[in-house]
Amino acid sequence: MVEKLTINVARIREDFPILKQQVNDKPLIYFDNAATSQKPSSVIDAIDRYYRQYNANIHRGIHKLAEEATLAHEEAREKVAKFVNARQTGEIVFTRNATEALNLVAYAWGRANLGKGDKIVLTIMEHHSNIVPWQLVAQEKGATVEFVNIDENGELRQDEVHELIDDKTKIVCMTQASNVLGTINPVKEVARVAHRFGALLLVDAAQSVPHVPVNVQDIDCDFAAFSGHKMLGPTGIGVLYGKAKQLESMPPFLGGGEMIREVHTTGATWKDLPYKFEAGTPNISGAIGLGAAVDYLSNVGMENVLDHEQEITRYALTRMKEVQGLNIYGPMNVDHRVGVVSFNLGDIHAHDLASILDEDGIAIRSGHQCAQPLMEFLQIPATSRASFYIYNTKDEVDVFIEALERARKIFAR
C-alpha cells in the first residue's frame, strides 16, 4: 500500500529500538500509546549520558558536575516552557506525573481557596486523577463537585457548560483530550466562560500535549498538567504549568529541601517560582530525558504529529466500521478527536479481546480506562482501546483489523 504521510514514518521507526522486536513471533504493533509512549534512542541516550558523565545533585553543589547537571535540568525546563508557550520558565513546575500535578493544584490551591458552598466543575470524561483529588478536597472544605455531561457523539454538552459554571464556581477542571473517547474539548471557550465568573480553568493536558500543538497562553488556562512518559519521555517526570500570578499566591504543596529560602526554628520562607513547588532532590535524569523528548517532537513538528495521527485515526475508524458487531465510542469526526479509539466487539469481554490481539503481537489497553464515571455514563463495564502515535502505520492498522476479525470468528464458534 502506498501511504501518503506527512512525516517519514519509516525513518521515525528507526529511532525507536523497542519497535524492532517480535512479540509471540509477530512484529510488535504498539497501539497502547495513550497509556505510555515508546522512547526514541535520543531520550534513552540523554538519560544514559547524564548518569555516565555528569551525575550530580543540582542547585547546591559548587563543583563542575553539579554545575553541568543543574544547567541540563534547567535547560529541560526552558524547552518545556517553549514547547507549550509559557511566558516564563518559572511557570513550569516539574512533578512526578500529571496526577501529581493535578493533586498539587487540588491541595495547594484548593485548600487555600475553596470553602463551604463553593463549586468545582468537572466533566464526565475525566480520568480518575482529575476526579479523586477534587472529591477529597471538596469533602475537606465543604465544596461540591459537579459534572458536565457529553452528548451522543461523545462531545461536551456546551449547554451544560454554560448551565453549570456560575458565581459559585471557583475552578473548572477538564481534560483537553479524553483518554477514552479521544474527544478534543473546547478548552479555550471554557476558559472564557470560567473567567467571566471569576473561576479558574485547570486543563488535564496528559493526552493533548503529546499529540496536538498546545499553547497555554492562547488557551488562557490557569493551570495545565501533563506527563513526560506519554510524550516520548521517561516515566517519573511530569509537568504543572501555572500562571505565575496563581502559583505565586499559592502556599507550597510539599515541604523539604530545595524549596526553601530560609528555615528557622520559628518557621520558614519559600524560594521563588518554580522551586517553591519542587521539594527534595528532583528527578534530574527524568527532566533531562523529557527535554530530549521535547526536542524530538519539536523536530518532527507538532502540526505534523497531529496530521499523521489524524490520518491513521481516519483510516482506522473507516476500517473498524467494516468489522461486524464493532461499537466505537467517541466522535466519528476526526477533526474533533485525537488518535485514541475505544471500542467493544460484540459481547467479547475487553480482556479476552486484548489477549487474542496479544497473540498477534498487538498491544492495546482494555478495562475501565481509569474513567469509571464515564463507563457508568455509557453504561458499559469496560472498553478496548487502540491509541496511535507518530511511529504507527496504516499497515499496522490492517493487521489490527485482521486480528479483530480473528477474535470475532473465535467467539462466534
Place this chain on the structure above:
Amino acid sequence: MSSDIYKDIILDYYRNPRNFGDLPDADVRAKDSNPLCGDIIEMQLKIMDGKISDIRFKGKGCAISQASASMLTEAAKDKTLEDVKAMGKTDVLNLLGIDPGPTRIKCALLGLKVLKLAVYGHLGQTVTEEVKQLV
C-alpha cells in the same frame, strides 16, 4: 483462526456455563470481584456430611473467569470441604488445559478464591492469606 488461550472447551463453558444460577436452599454463599477488571463471581453451596452436595455460580466477566468458575463447580461437587481447601492454582490450570499467563492468571483464579471463601465461611474459619492473595 486458532487461539492458544481460547480453546473450544473454554469457549464452550463460557457460552454454556454448567451449574450457572441460584441454589435457593444453599447453606453458604460467597462473592468476590477482581478489582483490576471488575469481574464478579458468586458461589452458592449446599453442604451435607462435610461434602459439597450441590453448587451453583453466577458472575459477569471475561471468558477465562467465567469458564474456570463453571469448571470449578463441576470439579468441587461431591468433594469434601478439606479437599476444596487443598485445591490450588495447578488444579485450575489443569481444568482449563492452558496457562493463561501472568496477566490473566487472576481471571482464572477468581472462581477458586470465591469457592474457598465459601468453604472457610461455612466452617467459620479465618480465611488464610494464601486465599486472599489468589486474586
